[in-house]
Amino acid sequence: MDISIQGYDTKFVTMRADEGCKKGSAATITQNGTVGPCTSGAFIGFIAGVVGDYALVQTSGAVSVPYSGTAPALGYTTLKADANGGIAALGEGESAGRAVTVVSAENGAATIIL
Structure with a gap:
C-alpha cells in the first residue's frame, strides 16, 4: 500500500516578493510583508509560485x-x-x-x- 502526506496541514501566505524569488526555493522575511530567497540558515517556508510582485509561500504542510x-x-x-x-x-x-x-x-x- 502506498502512503500519501500531500495536503497534510498545508498553509500558504501571500507576500510581496523581492527580486530573485523563484518557485521551489526557500524563503525568508526581508522586510515588512516581503520575502526573498533564503540561501543559508533559518527559512520560513518554500515559494510555491511568483506572480508579478507577489510570492505564494508554503509555511506548513508537506x-x-x-x-x-x-x-x-x-x-x-x-x-x-x-x-x-x-x-x-x-x-x-x-x-x-x-x-x-x-x-x-x-x-x-x-x-x-x-
Missing part, C-alpha cells in the same frame, strides 16, 4: 525539496537553507535552522513536513 550534502536524517530534525534554495543538514556548531519532520530523503530530494 513539501518535497532538493537537499545538498549528506541526506538529512529521517524524523524530527533541524535543517537550514542552502545556497541553492534547497535544504541542508546543520553543520557542527550551527544552530540557525528550522525544525521539520523528514519523511524521506533519497536521490537528492527530501520530503519534509514544515
